[in-house]
């Protein structure tokens with residue numbers, strides 16, 4: 001079955017719920033047991049079911065089954081946000097004295113968690129160049145427990161050679177983590193490229209409607225899954241079944257939304273390449289992008305989040321440009337139906353940015369491309385007026 005079909009069918013069987021297409025929302029804290037003996041054996045359900053609401057209900061499991069199927073994972077769990085999926089997965093695997101390798105272009109809060117929280121608990125992080133490829137081996141120590149990639153990089157969109165990084169990591173017994181929020185499992189098959197633990201913010205394309213937060217942790221095999229599950233149980237995170245329902249509903253249209261947004265984003269990106277105000281467009285699906293060859297080799301498509309570097313670095317002119325936009329709104333996140341734009345200020349320690357102009361991050365939604373281009377055209381007119389004034 002193709003993934004588009006799985007997205008529509010995965011997660012429960014209508015014939016087992018009176019023919020109703022969508023799953024019921026089971027809400028629970030207390031779960032009852034018929035006998036003392038059953039209650040005493042509740043821990044046996046730890047990895048396969050639930051015995052208290054915090055572990056989820058059948059609604060949660062319909063979603064996690066669908067998520068595992070989409071990713072080609074052994075099994076998956078959900079967490080209260082994309083950020084909590086990252087932090088809880090890392091905590092599940094790391095202990096005092098461990099070393100962690102994290103890509104320099106990682107999502108900002110992941111970097112902050114490593115530097116501020118893991119460091120306090122005696123876990124040392126080394127950030128690596130997104131272009132490291134197999135040379136990452138030089139950074140691996142006997143204590144390196146996890147290698148953490150994200151591709152393309154947050155805000156700067158570098159593509160990493162994940163198969164080469166995973167080979168080096170596995171050669172030293174490290175576990176390979178990958179944040180697959182940008183591509184989603186539709187466009188990057190993390191487990192086919194050596195990843196052991198895939199994390200995603202379902203908040204973005206999976207939910208797809210800018211109205212929920214959720215994280216996903218998907219594991220390659222049962223042993224890795226159990227490590228994740230043990231870690232989660234101890235931290236007490238919780239996801240409501242109502243949100244599981246909403247995410248499953250969002251996933252039904254993921255393929256069609258993502259393909260549409262991918263095409264629109266490429267049209268906007270190509271138009272930006274021809275604009276005199278733009279020094280560079282950061283989008284790995286553009287042939288001139290430095291990451292294009294690797295992207296073409298490993299990815300099945302792109303998404304609708306990309307960057308552009310302007311020639312100017314005037315904050316005032318950029319503010320005039322952005323403040324007057326009517327369709328591209330300013331706000332954090334991406335993956336919803338609406339277009340967004342933000343000034344980006346990535347923190348980099350290994351490979352500092354060399355572009356001198358302002359960096360903007362764009363998310364293309366489901367609006368008509370002509371309208372989006374007209375909005376940006378108005379923005380450039382205001383930018384030029386501010387620079388001339």
Ligand SMILES: Cc1ncc(COP(=O)(O)O)c(C=O)c1O
Pocket residue numbers: 081082083084107150154179181182200201202203213214215333334
């Ligand atoms: C690449 C990436 N991973 C994870 C997250 C965290 O997701 P959430 O907002 O659900 O915590 C984000 C959020 O922007 C992100 O961009």
